[in-house]
Amino acid sequence: MIPAPFDYYAPTTLDEAISLLQELGDEAKILAGGHSLLPMMKLRFASPEQLIDINNIPGLSYIKEEDGFLKIGALTKEAELEHSDTIPGKYPIFLDATKLIADPQVRNMGTIGGNLAHGDAANDHPAVMLAMRAEVVATGPEGQRTIPIDEFFYGFYMTALGETDILTEIRIPIPAAGTGNAYHKLERKVGDYATAGVAVQLTLDSEGVCTYAGIGLTNVNPTPLRAERSEQALLGNKLTEEVIAQAAQFASEDCNPSDDLRGDEEYKRAMVGVLTKRMIHKAMERAQ
Numbered sequence: 001m002i003p004a005p006f007d008y009y010a011p012t013t014l015d016e017a018i019s020l021l022q023e024l025g026d027e028a029k030i031l032a033g034g035h036s037l038l039p040m041m042k043l044r045f046a047s048p049e050q051l052i053d054i055n056n057i058p059g060l061s062y063i064k065e066e067d068g069f070l071k072i073g074a075l076t077k078e079a080e081l082e083h084s085d086t087i088p089g090k091y092p093i094f095l096d097a098t099k100l101i102a103d104p105q106v107r108n109m110g111t112i113g114g115n116l117a118h119g120d121a122a123n124d125h126p127a128v129m130l131a132m133r134a135e136v137v138a139t140g141p142e143g144q145r146t147i148p149i150d151e152f153f154y155g156f157y158m159t160a161l162g163e164t165d166i167l168t169e170i171r172i173p174i175p176a177a178g179t180g181n182a183y184h185k186l187e188r189k190v191g192d193y194a195t196a197g198v199a200v201q202l203t204l205d206s207e208g209v210c211t212y213a214g215i216g217l218t219n220v221n222p223t224p225l226r227a228e229r230s231e232q233a234l235l236g237n238k239l240t241e242e243v244i245a246q247a248a249q250f251a252s253e254d255c256n257p258s259d260d261l262r263g264d265e266e267y268k269r270a271m272v273g274v275l276t277k278r279m280i281h282k283a284m285e286r287a288q
């Protein structure tokens, strides 16, 4: 199908893009990689009257460590994460996630900012960002504000971004020594959205006691979900098989999957348990 007609704008500065959002109102949409928005427009699930393409605005694509954060510009593409020198050492979780997203064509176009701004619980980066306690920088008419990731996703395809906000940066606290992270999703076939996915970040002290635990879940809840009871089960403990099993059990109990063509609720809960155990083990190995 072809989308409904729309007007196209290609601003070259952030200020210009924000002014357009103010002027055009709530029928205007930001266009980044277009790999979530355009399929929705073709299916007529979305029919924005105006598209504001932000790809001509310089300075929104970068991956760098600065001021205690890994900073990712909103227009950074999946493929750039895959090929960045900064990512493999402390952030292998991004390679785990990115390589499971669709196919190279999608990864050459899809942006990390768009992946979060879309607010889709089936996307993979939200769970990763929840596990890593990211912050999202939104720029609007009043300037910049920082939104903790725990406050970013608040409804089905809904985020804390206002109508005149542009997501400009994602900030991830640089992990302490002794940190490991990992992500995996179960998919029906290569390139599919997750049946269930689990992101884990852990920090272990010299005695092997867990001093930080972050666990995010993909596509098993109307919004991306942080498995807080599972995190609490790990914190302050040595990660024995019993402790890990308890965390996995909590994750499978606390998610809210629905029956669909990827599986029924019982199956998805079971898979969340299995993946949580596996990702805790993988994060522990990487923390060594």
Ligand SMILES: Cc1cc2nc3c(=O)[nH]c(=O)nc-3n(C[C@H](O)[C@H](O)[C@H](O)COP(=O)(O)OP(=O)(O)OC[C@H]3O[C@@H](n4cnc5c(N)ncnc54)[C@H](O)[C@@H]3O)c2cc1C
Pocket: 029, 030, 031, 032, 033, 034, 035, 036, 037, 038, 039, 074, 100, 101, 102, 103, 106, 109, 110, 111, 112, 113, 114, 115, 116, 117, 118, 122, 123, 124, 125, 161, 165, 166, 167, 168, 191, 192, 193, 194
């Ligand atoms: C075949 C296929 C398979 C896919 N499989 C997966 C998968 O397995 N896992 C996965 O995570 N994703 C998957 N995707 C989605 C893909 O990763 C998208 O590219 C991504 O979710 C959205 O990024 P985008 O840059 O394309 O955003 P767009 O499609 O341009 O925008 C998406 C939404 O976010 C808004 N937006 C975008 N950027 C900003 C910004 N900077 N500020 C404010 N609002 C903004 C737009 O207005 C729009 O509402 C798949 C896509 C396709 C086509």
